Amino acid sequence: MKAEFLEALDEIEREKGISKEKLLEAIEAALISAYKKNFGSSQNVEVFIDRETGEVKVYAVKNVTEEVTDDLLEIDIDEAKKIDPIYDIDDTVRVEVTPKNFGRIAAQTAKQVVVQRIREAEREIIYEEFYSRESEIVTGLVQRVSKNNVLVNLGRTEGILPPTEQIPGETYKQGDRIKSYILEVKRTTKGPQIFLSRTHPGFVKRLFELEVPEIHDGIVDIYSISREAGSRTKIAVYSNEHDVDPVGACVGHRGVRVRAIVDALNGEKIDIINWSEDPVEFIANSLSPAEVIDVTINEEERSASVIVPDYQLSLAIGKEGQNARLAAKLTGWKIDIKSESQAQSNQD
Template identity: 75%
Template sequence: MNIEFIEALEEIEEEKGISKEIILEALESALISSYKKNFGSSQNVEIEIDENSGIVKVFAKKNVVEKVENELMEISLEDAKNIDDKYQLGDVVNIEITPKNFGRIAAQTAKQVIIQRIKDAERDVIYEEFADRENEIITGTVQRVSRNNVYIDLGKTEGILPPSEQIEGEIYEQGDRLKLYILEVKKTTKGPQIILSRSHPGLVKRLFELEVPEIHDGIVDIYAISREAGSRTKIAVFSRDPNVDPVGACVGFKGSRVKAIVEELNGEKIDIIVWSKNIEEFIANSLSPSKVLKVEVNEQEKSALVVVPDYQLSLAIGKEGQNARLAAKLTNWKIDIKSESQYKDNFISE
C-alpha cells in the first residue's frame, strides 16, 4: 500500500462519513488474520500502518524471559539486550518480520475491508433512517413475491410484507405501487429488515392524516380505530373546534377524502363515527349504520345492553357479527344487542 491508499481513506471519510481510524483499526485486525493464515498462526503479531506513507509492517511480539521455552512467543533477556539495553525481564519486544510479498496481501485485504465497511456504514444509515420512521406510512413498489412474502422496493432498500400483514384477498403484482405501514425495523447481520403492513389499523390512521388536513393540523383527532382488514373499519373521531364537524371533515366534499382512502384499501368499507365522553352515546354511535333506541351500561363490568328496532337487528349485529365485534373493539366494552321485541319480552317485567 502507499500514500494513494491513505488519500483514498480520507476521501471515503469525507464522502461516506466513515472514520479513517475505524477503517485502519479494522484493517489491522484483518491483516493479523491474513498473516496468521498465510505465514503461521502461532505467533503473537502486531500490524503497524504508517498513516502518512501507507507502508504496512508486521511485528512479532515476544515476552522477555530468562529461559526461552517457546521461540515464537518468547525472547531471552540476552537477545533482547542485543536489540536494546533498556529491555528487562517481563518486557515485550517488537521484532519486525514483514514478509517480502506482504504488501500485495495487504492491498487485497484493504480492498475487502473497505468494501465491507462501506456496506456496513450504508446499512447503518438505512437502519437509522427507517428506525426513526416506525409507525409511519410509506409508498413502495412491488418488486417480487416469494413464498407468500411480498418484497417492496422502498428506494434505498427493500421491505417485506409478510403473509400475516397482507390484506386477505388482495393480489400483489410486480410494479404495483402501494401505501404501506412501517410496522417494525430490525437490525440484522445482512442489514436492516423492514417489516411492512397493509392490514394494521395504523395504516388507516396514517391515510386519514394524509387525506384530512384537519387531522394533520390537530383540529380533528382520531380517538380509536378497529379494523378487519379488507372488509371493514370503524374509526372514532372528535373535533377540538366546535365549528368543525369531525365526520364531515373526514368524509370530505362529496365524499372525496374517504373515497380516496377506500380506493387505496381496495374497497374496504369505512364507518366514521363521532366519539363522545358519554359512553352510552359513544356505544350507540359505534353501531353505525344501525339506529339505536336505548343503551344500558354496567360500569363495573364494562358491558352494555343495546336495544335496536326489530327491523335493524341484523344490521346492528352485521354479517357474521362483524358490526357488533368492531363496535366492541372500538369502544373496548362488551356489547349485547337486543331487538326492541326481545328487550320487552325479556327485560321488562309486567
Template identity: 65%
Template sequence: MNLEFIDALSELGKEKGIESDIIIEAIEAALISAYKKNFGSLQNVRVHIDRLSGEIKVFARKNIVEEVFDDRAEISLEDALKIKPNYELDDIVEEEVTPRDFGRIAAQTAKQVVIQRIREAERNIIYDEFCNRETDILNGTVQRVEQKNVFIDLGKIEAVLSPTEQMPGEAYKINDRLKTYIVEVKKTPKGPQVLVSRTHPGLLRRLFELEVPEIHDGIVEIKSISREAGSRSKLAVHSHNEEVDSVGACVGPKGMRVQTIVTELKGEKIDIVKWSPDIAVFISNSLSPAKVVSVNVNEEEKKALVIVPDYQLSLAIGKEGQNARLAAKLTGWKVDIKSETQAEELGLTIANNSENLEG
C-alpha cells in the same frame, strides 16, 4: 499500500460516513489474520499502518518472563535487557518481522476489508433511515411474489409483505403501486429487513393523516380504530375546535376524502363516528349506521347492554356479527345487543336515554 491509498480512504470516509481510522483499524486486524495464515505463524503479532505515509509494519510481541516456556510468545528478562536496558518483567517486547512480499497480501486484504466496511456502512445508513420511519407509510412498487410473500421496492431497499399482512382478496401484480405501513425494521446478517403491512390499523390512521388536513394539524384527533382489513373499519374521531365537525372533516366535500382512502384500500367500507367522553354515547355512535334506543353500562365489568328498534337489530349486529364486533374493539367494551321485543321478553329495563345518545 501508499499515501494515495490513505488519501482514498479519507475521501471514502467522507462520502460514506465512515471514519478512515475505523477502516484502517479494521485493515490492521484483518492483516494480523492474513499474516498468520500466509506465513504459518503462531506468534502474537501487531500490525501498524502509518496514517500519514501508508507504510505497513508487522511486529512480533513477546512477554518478558523469568522462565521461558514458549519462545514464540515469551522472552527472558536477560535477553530483553540486551534489546533495551530499561525493560522490566511483564513488559512487552516488540520486534519487526514484516515479510518482504507482505505488500501484495496487504493490498488484497485491504481491498476486501474496505468493500466489507462500505457494505456495512451502507446497510447501517439504510437501517437508520428506515428504523426512524417505523409506523409510517411509504409508496412502493411490487417487485416480485415468492412463496406468497410480496416484495416491494421502496427505492433504497426491498420490503416484505408477508401473507398475514396482505389484505384478503387483494391481488398483487408486478409494477403495482402500493401504500404500505412499516411495521418493523430488523437487522439481519444480509442487511436491514423492512416488514410492511396492508392490514394494520396504523395504515388507516396514516392515510387519514395524509388526506385530512385537520387531523394533520391536530384540530381533529383519531381516538381509536377497529379494522377488519379488506372488509370494514370504524374510526372514532374528536374535534378540539367546536366550529369544526370531526366526522365532516374526515368525510370531506362530497365524500371525496374518505373515498380516496376507500379506493386505496380496494373498497373497504369505513364508518367514521364521533367519539364522546360519555361511554354510553360513544357506544351508541360506534354501532353506526344502526340507531340505538338505550345503552345500559356496567362500569365495573366494562359491559354494555344496547337496545335497538326491532327493525335495526340485524343492522346493529351486522353480517356475521361484524358491526357489533368492530364496535366492541373501537370502544374497548363488551357490547350485548338486544331488540326492544327481546328486552321486553327478558324483562330488561329500557332506559329512556335515546335523546342523550344522539351525536
C-alpha cells in the same frame, strides 16, 4: 499500500461518515489474521500502518528471557540488548518481521475490510432511517412474491409484506405500486429487515392523517379504530374546535377524502363516527349505520344493553356479527343488542 490509499480513506470518511482511524484499526486487525494464515499462526504479532505514508510493518512480539525455549515467542536477553540496551528480563520486545510480498496481501485485505465496513455503514444508515419511520406509511413497488411474502422495493432497500399482514383477497403483481405501514424494523446479520403491514389499524390512521389536513394539524383527533382488514373499519373522531365537524372533515367535500382512503384499501368499507365522552352516546354512535332506540350501561361490568328497531336488528348486528363486534372493539364495551320486540317480550 501507499499514501494514495490513505487519501482514499480520507474520501470515504468525508462521503460515508466512516472514521478513517477506525478503518485503519480494522485493517490492522485483519492483517494480523492474514499474516498468521500465510506465514505461521503460532507467532504473536502486531501490524502497524504508518498514518503518514501508508507503509505496513509487521512486528513479532517476544518476551525477554534468560533461556529461549520457543524462539517464535521468546528472545534471549543478549539479543534484546543488541536491539536496545534498556531491555531487561520479562520485558516485551517488538521485532520487525514484515515479509517481502506482504504489500500485495495487505492491499487485498485492506480492500476487503473497507468494502465490508462501507456495506455495514450503509446498512446502519438504512436501519436508522427506517427505524425512525416505524408506524409511518411508505410507498414502494412490488418486486416479487416469494413463499407468499410480498417483497417491496423501497428504494435503497427492500420491505417484506408477510401473509399475515396482507389484506385478505388482495393480489400483488410485480410492478404494482402499493402503500404499506412500517410495522417493525429489525437488525440482522444480513442487514435491516423491514416488515410491512396493510392490515394494521395504524395503517388506516396514517391514511386519514395524510388525507385529512384537520387531523394532521391536530384540529380533529382520532379516538380509536377497530378494523377487520379487507372488509370494514370503524373510526371514532372528535374535534378540538367547536365550529369544525370531525366526521365532515374526514368525509370531505362530496366524500372525496374518505373515497381516497377506501381506494387505497381496495374498497374496504369505512364507518366514521363521532366520539363522545358520554358512553351511552358513544355506544349508540358506534353501531352506525344502524339506528338505536335505547342504551343501558353497567359501568362495573363495562357492558351495555342496546335496543334497536326490529327492522334494524340485522343491520346493527351486521353480517356474521361484524358490526356489533367492531363497535365493541371501538368503544371497549361489551354490547348486547336486542330488537324492540325482543326487549318488550322480555319485560312481559
